Amino acid sequence: MDQAPIKLTEVDRMILASYKDFAEGLSDYLSDCYEIVLHDLENMDHSVIKILNGYHTGRKEGAPITDLALEMLAKMGSSNDKPYITYMCKNKKDEPLRSTTIAIKGEGGRIIGVMCINFYLDSPFSDVIASLCTVGGRPTVSRNENFAENVSETIEKSMISARQRVMEDERILPSQRNREIIRELYQNGVFNLKDAVTYIANLLGISRNTVYLHIRNIAQECSQEKIEQEG
Known part of the structure; x- marks a missing residue:
């Protein structure tokens, strides 16, 4: 050289x-x-x-x-x-x-x-x-990390963790639980993974369209919150 x-x-x-x-x-x-x-x-x-x-x-x-x-x-x-x-x-x-x-x-x-x-x-x-x-x-504060072997396992583990936290929160109404689970998954970037919407819909027992609807509404809310914080 x-x-x-x-x-x-x-x-x-x-x-x-x-x-x-x-x-x-x-x-x-x-x-x-x-x-x-x-x-x-x-x-x-x-x-x-x-x-x-x-x-x-x-x-x-x-x-x-x-x-x-x-x-x-x-x-x-x-x-x-x-x-x-x-x-x-x-x-x-x-x-x-x-x-x-x-x-x-x-x-x-x-x-x-x-x-x-x-x-x-x-x-x-x-x-x-x-x-x-x-x-x-x-x-150090110990945190759980799922070392998955495939994408579906990552999505499933993320969904289980989100659902557990939502179910333990007594302030969340039963009718709002799926939405809050999807909100947490959205904020954690889970929907950037391939076929995440389909996996989550199946795990929650709801349609893909319902998941997409929640994602759109949550994305709009997050954008509005960001604008208000910057303003």
């Missing part, structure tokens, strides 16, 4: 910008024991455009690309092998890191940036365990 800086297109810039949010989400998931670094290869003298937990290596945004990252890039660009490399290294304090460098490709399949993930191996074990029980430093 030619290690000279490249000229980014507008699409390339949008791709790299999207990785900034990805880096923040990844850092929130992995905890402070990991340093996440996003490099823009257009300006290698100041390639770091996003860094989380940079105190592990003493870097900030605007820092240059490292010599080892350049070496990793050369290896990835000169072979047809996988576009990432995992390796062991050390920071300035001679502290061990377990790292991976992942190529980010832009228009034409060329490498326009890299994301580096560095795990600080001297992290206290108690911190590592604590990170598994918190999210962003906050205690």
